[in-house]
Amino acid sequence: xxxxxxxxxxxxxxxxxxxxxxxxxxxxxxxxxxxxxxxxxxxxxxxxxxxxxxxxxxxxxxxxxxxxxxxxxxxxxxxxxxxxxxxxxxxxxxxxxxxxxxxxxxxxxxxxxxxxxxxxxxxxxxxxxxxxxxxxxxxxxxxxxxxxxxxxxxxxxxxxxxxxxxxxxxxxxxxxxxxxxxxxxxxxxxxxxxxxxxxxxxxxxxxxxxxxxxxxxxxxxxxxxxxxxxxxxxxxxxxxxxxxxxxxxxxxxxxxxxxxxxxxxxxxxxxxxxxxxxxxxxxxxxxxxxxxxx
Amino acid sequence: xxxxxxxxxxxxxxxxxxxxxxxxxxxxxxxxxxxxxxxxxxxxxxxxxxxxxxxxxxxxxxxxxxxxxxxxxxxxxxxxxxxxxxxxxxxxxxxxxxxxxxxxxxxxxxxxxxxxxxxxxxxxxxxxxxxxxxxxxxxxxxxxxxxxxxxxxxxxxxxxxxxxxxxxxxxxxxxxxxxxxxxxxxxxxxxxxxxxxxxxxxxxxxxxxxxxxxxxxxxxxxxxxxxxxxxxxxxxxxxxxxxxxxxxxxxxxxxxxxxxxxxx
Amino acid sequence: xxxxxxxxxxxxxxxxxxxxxxxxxxxxxxxxxxxxxxxxxxxxxxxxxxxxxxxxxxxxxxxxxxxxxxxxxxxxxxxxxxxxxxxxxxxxxxxxxxxxxxxxxxxxxxxxxxxxxxxxxxxxxxxxxxxxxxx
Numbered sequence: 001x002x003x004x005x006x007x008x009x010x011x012x013x014x015x016x017x018x019x020x021x022x023x024x025x026x027x028x029x030x031x032x033x034x035x036x037x038x039x040x041x042x043x044x045x046x047x048x049x050x051x052x053x054x055x056x057x058x059x060x061x062x063x064x065x066x067x068x069x070x071x072x073x074x075x076x077x078x079x080x081x082x083x084x085x086x087x088x089x090x091x092x093x094x095x096x097x098x099x100x101x102x103x104x105x106x107x108x109x110x111x112x113x114x115x116x117x118x119x120x121x122x123x124x125x126x127x128x129x130x131x132x133x134x135x136x137x138x139x140x141x142x143x144x145x146x147x148x149x150x151x152x153x154x155x156x157x158x159x160x161x162x163x164x165x166x167x168x169x170x171x172x173x174x175x176x177x178x179x180x181x182x183x184x185x186x187x188x189x190x191x192x193x194x195x196x197x198x199x200x201x202x203x204x205x206x207x208x209x210x211x212x213x214x215x216x217x218x219x220x221x222x223x224x225x226x227x228x229x230x231x232x233x234x235x236x237x238x239x240x241x242x243x244x245x246x247x248x249x250x251x252x253x254x255x256x257x258x259x260x261x262x263x264x265x266x267x268x269x270x271x272x273x274x275x276x277x278x279x280x281x282x283x284x285x286x287x288x289x290x291x292x293x294x
Numbered sequence: 295x296x297x298x299x300x301x302x303x304x305x306x307x308x309x310x311x312x313x314x315x316x317x318x319x320x321x322x323x324x325x326x327x328x329x330x331x332x333x334x335x336x337x338x339x340x341x342x343x344x345x346x347x348x349x350x351x352x353x354x355x356x357x358x359x360x361x362x363x364x365x366x367x368x369x370x371x372x373x374x375x376x377x378x379x380x381x382x383x384x385x386x387x388x389x390x391x392x393x394x395x396x397x398x399x400x401x402x403x404x405x406x407x408x409x410x411x412x413x414x415x416x417x418x419x420x421x422x423x424x425x426x427x428x429x430x431x432x433x434x435x436x437x438x439x440x441x442x443x444x445x446x447x448x449x450x451x452x453x454x455x456x457x458x459x460x461x462x463x464x465x466x467x468x469x470x471x472x473x474x475x476x477x478x479x480x481x482x483x484x485x486x487x488x489x490x491x492x493x494x495x496x497x498x499x500x501x502x503x504x505x506x507x508x509x510x511x512x513x514x515x516x517x518x519x520x521x522x523x524x525x526x527x528x529x530x531x532x533x534x535x536x537x538x539x540x541x542x543x544x545x546x547x548x549x550x551x552x553x554x555x556x557x558x
Numbered sequence: 559x560x561x562x563x564x565x566x567x568x569x570x571x572x573x574x575x576x577x578x579x580x581x582x583x584x585x586x587x588x589x590x591x592x593x594x595x596x597x598x599x600x601x602x603x604x605x606x607x608x609x610x611x612x613x614x615x616x617x618x619x620x621x622x623x624x625x626x627x628x629x630x631x632x633x634x635x636x637x638x639x640x641x642x643x644x645x646x647x648x649x650x651x652x653x654x655x656x657x658x659x660x661x662x663x664x665x666x667x668x669x670x671x672x673x674x675x676x677x678x679x680x681x682x683x684x685x686x687x688x689x690x691x692x693x
Contacts, residue, residue: 009454009682010680012454014681015680040446040447040449040450041427041450043685045633047689048648048651048653049652050581051578058430078682080686081682108433152634153633153634157638158635158638166639191598192598192634192636194598196689196690197599197602199686199687200687203675207602211598230686233679233680233683237678415677420676420677421677424668427684427685
């Protein structure tokens with residue numbers, strides 16, 4: 001099986017651990033991944049003003065690249081890229097007036113009308129491979145790891161691009177269960193981590209992020225699995241500071257779900273780039289005997 | 295200002311009075327508009343020559359006149375059409391009914407840094423030019439580039455942390471600044487690209503060992519005697535040895551060596 | 559909260575402008591405060607989303623100009639999906655931001671961010687933040 005893939009800027013540097021683990025896992029599952037050629041930034045956030053079309057141009061340009069390169073589906077992984085691409089795609093598919101304006105503006109590109117389908121990695125895994133097939137390939141089950149799926153905002157909202165309905169976390173739950181982990185229900189799984197607010201706020205003072213970590217600790221969750229580099233930054237990288245400032249009571253290791261997938265598939269841990277995670281995250285996996293002690 | 299002015303072009307052509315106002319015999323003139331005013335200029339000239347023909351004198355905004363220094367970026371529009379065109383005044387031949395504006399300089403933020411201190415990671419470039427992240431991929435930069443550089447491509451590469459790709463894609467940039475003049479993110483693309491090429495050269499591209507060895511030789515004084523001998527010569531003597539110097543033949547075999555090998 | 563509503567404080571055109579920019583009608587709001595309850599950033603806001611909707615309903619542009627609510631909004635759409643009146647409140651917040659940004663005013667200055675912060679943050683934080691906070 002072959003797929004066209006849109007990685008996104010952050011996945012090439014700071015979230016290499018999200019990207020590389022995903023690609024290695026897909027390869028192990030027999031999927032051939034082709035990164036689309038000449039892609040640009042997705043724009044990270046969807047523009048919400050009715051008259052602002054220029055901010056749709058970036059994501060649409062990527063969809064045009066996928067169309068040019070013959071892709072019917074474009075698989076993406078970062079939650080923010082997924083949301084921005086999927087929402088721009090919806091505009092191009094459903095809004096005739098906006099579609100015409102955007103196509104007219106991009107004189108140097110072929111016309112686009114939403115021909116490419118934007119698919120999140122989790123949806124792709126479930127639909128094209130299935131949890132049973134994943135389970136069969138698991139070599140190192142994540143036994144005893146009490147993990148909760150953390151979706152954040154952009155995987156589910158708004159409803160017309162959500163990977164599943166509000167309040168349902170069956171995709172990541174299905175995957176984590178197939179990997180042998182103990183999935184703990186988490187009622188803050190769709191709460192926002194604070195997102196781009198980190199830009200204007202003092203480090204470690206993120207109240208939205210702290211609330212999520214405190215709720216996770218209260219629910220007996222050992223670790224959170226995410227699919228967004230900004231969630232990982234706000235909840236993972238900033239966690240030690242929040243602890244030092246007394247905003248949270250306890251450390252909660254965070255992972256990208258693709259890292260847990262790669263670990264369970266028994267892949268070389270180098271593909272997981274754990275050096276980009278916090279130390280506590282690596283330690284927990286070692287404690288659970290999921291990772292060879294270094 | 296950019297309307298097609300039918301009336302004025304029907305009037306007797308007002309041949310300009312620049313310092314080269316003598317038209318070659320049989321030369322055809324065409325109307326162009328410089329800062330909104332019509333001039334009749336020979337159709338064979340470049341924009342720069344045409345402006346000089348029209349009486350303008352370039353004190354700034356002209357440099358090498360060979361299409362490589364980036365001093366003479368020009369924006370123009372053809373009468374009756376919405377589209378903006380971009381070119382170098384010294385390279386682009388005039389066409390009838392061009393509306394011309396010179397953009398010899400466009401203000402663009404240039405960060406100061408020490409290449410030895412910043413290190414070779416993409417984050418160094420991000421920290422110096424955070425405005426890179428204001429790019430909306432509108433692609434106006436690429437459309438404006440007179441050197442056909444994929445400007446959006448190298449800005450995207452920089453955001454993705456791929457310094458080598460940015461350095462290679464931007465290699466033909468002549469720093470004219472037209473990209474920056476069109477950017478809705480107010481990004482100084484060409485300065486960021488130059489930084490990328492510098493970082494690439496300093497930290498990523500393998501260094502040439504033979505160059506290091508030669509610099510060491512020079513510093514150790516290997517060529518002092520030769521240079522002193524040359525300095526002491528008369529003009530006649532210098533001319534003589536210059537004319538009689540041994541030259542590598544145009545189609546020399548690989549491994550060719552001069553007879554004099556003392557300075558190799 | 560006492561809102562002083564006079565001909566001077568009220569701008570009817572601002573209500574229309576807001577509708578044009580956001581595509582949403584603030585007049586539909588019935589002040590139930592579900593938005594505030596859902597908002598992950600509410601505790602950092604000087605006025606809650608419900609209060610802002612109230613100000614917007616009455617076109618109190620001067621009052622709206624000086625508050626931080628829409629700058630603290632993370633566009634997470636938690637309010638929008640639960641609004642019983644079907645208002646996409648995140649779009650109203652974006653319109654309020656845009657009314658400032660479109661006058662070439664920045665809420666944060668990219669050049670004043672510390673080099674360490676820029677180097678450490680993921681690219682999506684910078685792209686998203688600049689979209690929301692710079693003109």
